[in-house]
Amino acid sequence: MRTSIATVSISGPLTRKLDAIAAAGFDAVEVFENDLVASTAPPEEIRARAADLGLDIALYQPFRDFEAAPPARLDQSLRRARHKFALMRRLGVDQVLVCSNTAAWSVDDDALAAEQLHRLAGLAAEHGIRVAYEALAWGRNVSDYYHAWRIVRAADHPALGTCLDSFHILSRGADPAAIESIPGDRIFFLQLADAPLLAMDVLQWSRHYRCFPGQGGLDVAGVLAAALRAGYTGPASLEVFNDVYRRTEPERAAVDAMRSLIALQEQTAGLPSAAPRTRGAAAPVDLRVPPPPVPATGFAFAEVAVSPVGGERVAALLTALGFARTGTHASKPVALWERGQARVLLNAAAGESGAAAEVTAIGLETAAPTEAVARAEALLAPVLPRAKEADEAPLDAVAAPDGTQVFFCRTGHADAPSWTGDFAPADAPTAAGPLRIDHLGLTQPPHHYDEAALFYRSVLGLRPSESLELADPFGLVRSRAMESEDGGVRLALSIENVGEHAAGPHLRLQHIALRSDDIAADVRSARENGAAFLPIPDNYYDDADARHDLPPALSRELRDLGLLYDRDENGAFLHCYTLAVGRVFIELVQRIDRYAGFGAANTPVRRAAQQAHDSTP
Numbered sequence: 081m082r083t084s085i086a087t088v089s090i091s092g093p094l095t096r097k098l099d100a101i102a103a104a105g106f107d108a109v110e111v112f113e114n115d116l117v118a119s120t121a122p123p124e125e126i127r128a129r130a131a132d133l134g135l136d137i138a139l140y141q142p143f144r145d146f147e148a149a150p151p152a153r154l155d156q157s158l159r160r161a162r163h164k165f166a167l168m169r170r171l172g173v174d175q176v177l178v179c180s181n182t183a184a185w186s187v188d189d190d191a192l193a194a195e196q197l198h199r200l201a202g203l204a205a206e207h208g209i210r211v212a213y214e215a216l217a218w219g220r221n222v223s224d225y226y227h228a229w230r231i232v233r234a235a236d237h238p239a240l241g242t243c244l245d246s247f248h249i250l251s252r253g254a255d256p257a258a259i260e261s262i263p264g265d266r267i268f269f270l271q272l273a274d275a276p277l278l279a280m281d282v283l284q285w286s287r288h289y290r291c292f293p294g295q296g297g298l299d300v301a302g303v304l305a306a307a308l309r310a311g312y313t314g315p316a317s318l319e320v321f322n323d324v325y326r327r328t329e330p331e332r333a334a335v336d337a338m339r340s341l342i343a344l345q346e347q348t349a350g351l352p353s354a355a356p357r358t359r360g361a362a363a364p365v366d367l368r369v370p371p372p373p374v375p376a377t378g379f380a381f382a383e384v385a386v387s388p389v390g391g392e393r394v395a396a397l398l399t400a401l402g403f404a405r406t407g408t409h410a411s412k413p414v415a416l417w418e419r420g421q422a423r424v425l426l427n428a429a430a431g432e433s434g435a436a437a438e439v440t441a442i443g444l445e446t447a448a449p450t451e452a453v454a455r456a457e458a459l460l461a462p463v464l465p466r467a468k469e470a471d472e473a474p475l476d477a478v479a480a481p482d483g484t485q486v487f488f489c490r491t492g493h494a495d496a497p498s499w500t501g502d503f504a505p506a507d508a509p510t511a512a513g514p515l516r517i518d519h520l521g522l523t524q525p526p527h528h529y530d531e532a533a534l535f536y537r538s539v540l541g542l543r544p545s546e547s548l549e550l551a552d553p554f555g556l557v558r559s560r561a562m563e564s565e566d567g568g569v570r571l572a573l574s575i576e577n578v579g580e581h582a583a584g585p586h587l588r589l590q591h592i593a594l595r596s597d598d599i600a601a602d603v604r605s606a607r608e609n610g611a612a613f614l615p616i617p618d619n620y621y622d623d624a625d626a627r628h629d630l631p632p633a634l635s636r637e638l639r640d641l642g643l644l645y646d647r648d649e650n651g652a653f654l655h656c657y658t659l660a661v662g663r664v665f666i667e668l669v670q671r672i673d674r675y676a677g678f679g680a681a682n683t684p685v686r687r688a689a690q691q692a693h694d695s696t697p
């Protein structure tokens with residue numbers, strides 16, 4: 081399927097947008113009028129630039145407030161159209177989007193709308209131009225896609241068709257199934273956008289919160305599938321109005337957009353009803369489908385880059401938590417620390433320059449690392465070159481949007497060389513009880529949050545849960561959990577949206593959460609061995625008693641050990657946090673019965689405690 085994107089979806093001046101869009105591999109663009117008007121380049125230069133880049137300018141938009149005008153306004157509107165059609169010829173684009181009229185003066189009269197659109201199409205045809213009529217969800221009289229199609233049908237001009245936009249269709253709760261009854265060759269254009277499910281005014285929702293398919297909660301694949309079944313053979317075009325993307329680096333936003341279109345095509349191809357009925361089309365539309373997902377089943381390791389001082393402090397913390405330094409890498413300054421199945425790599429290559437300690441890589445267990453990388457690459461993840469010695473195990477890794485390296489590992493299986501073989505044995509494991517990595521908490525730069533969610537969802541097959549907003553003493557923290565099918569891999573992504581008066585190392589913290597079978601015993605022994613935990617205020621425990629009606633013995637134990645508590649319908653959760661070293665702290669967790677969350681309700685208390693601790697002299 082041909083891919084396209086509206087220039088409004090990308091930041092920067094028009095020429096830079098075009099460069100970024102072409103570099104990400106799009107076939108076509110919709111040029112937004114504002115972008116052209118504000119550009120210093122004349123239309124001919126934009127046209128030549130697009131041609132040089134191999135980009136087809138598929139659409140010019142929007143032409144507003146035209147149809148169903150009182151007769152006195154029509155001449156003025158047609159004059160405006162002539163002007164635009166002449167401009168479009170200079171730009172070399174043969175299709176214009178007319179969005180439904182939002183003006184208070186427009187007349188609620190479909191016959192009048194059809195008659196005037198017929199005239200507009202006739203004028204367009206003289207310029208070799210086609211008109212695609214789109215229902216805006218907030219159109220004055222036409223806000224439903226099928227209504228727009230009925231008017232197009234009544235207008236009955238070969239240069240007039242309809243433009244479908246998944247946002248306008250789905251935001252109003254319309255059923256996309258009726259798309260299939262529109263002849264495919266009358267669907268002139270297809271715009272795709274997702275959005276988070278918000279209860280708000282639809283215009284505000286559209287102008288500020290649209291996102292790329294797969295980043296929100298709308299069934300965009302359902303719209304694409306219906307259009308394909310109708311016989312639509314034009315491009316799938318992303319049209320995203322979003323406050324964050326307006327200021328995101330254009331090159332990375334364009335790649336994020338393309339990743340979303342590939343993942344969307346895969347999702348659409350997998351729909352039971354997907355087989356496109358290509359009415360009248362010469363050949364069915366090919367959907368671009370990456371190699372199938374290879375599920376990640378668990379964490380192989382978390383890697384922490386450390387400075388010399390940070391390395392000593394993390395080593396002391398791990399020792400207190402019952403880890404042993406079980407291996408030394410053959411060719412790199414990396415130590416393997418283990419307790420049970422929990423493995424942490426301390427990488428001293430970071431030297432003095434970076435944070436004292438920082439999570440820079442994660443290892444994921446997968447049955448087929450090479451296939452996992454092939455999928456990641458097909459979804460435009462940057463594949464990392466690895467320096468390795470000839471006799472070392474292959475290491476397949478890609479970079480996540482925040483720069484975290486994601487390694488695909490197969491640990492301790494006879495069918496594949498294990499990365500652990502590259503470590504020379506050091507100290508013997510300790511006798512401490514089993515421990516495993518439960519989840520990783522990764523703080524994202526604000527403008528990478530949706531991109532990161534789509535990356536982990538499409539590349540790694542993790543399932544996102546709803547995004548939560550948690551109040552912090554200095555602002556809001558958004559947090560979103562992503563989990564593998566079996567819960568073996570869990571990530572908690574968060575972004576900080578805090579005031580400029582907020583300062584302190586707690587703002588960019590990451591954490592490694594370790595799951596214990598007996599958190600009380602682990603906290604006691606870790607304390608005896610010198611680990612320092614985050615103090616939790618008494619007020620928290622008074623509230624926990626009130627909220628959860630805790631048995632007195634449990635309540636006392638929580639207070640004594642500084643544990644936090646949460647409960648869901650399936651079980652309970654005990655957890656606590658060590659003090660941070662550099663950007664990293666360790667969380668100890670115990671899941672009781674089938675508790676499925678992350679203790680997110682306690683995050684504001686943790687962050688206030690971390691902030692209080694930062695500012696304690």
Ligand SMILES: O=C(O)c1ccc(O)c(O)c1
Pocket residue numbers: 141142177179214216245271286287319
């Ligand atoms: O927000 C708007 O006005 C607007 C304009 C053109 C479109 O195609 C659209 O979907 C929305």
Ligand SMILES: [Mg+2]
Pocket residue numbers: 214245271319
């Ligand atoms: Mg649109």
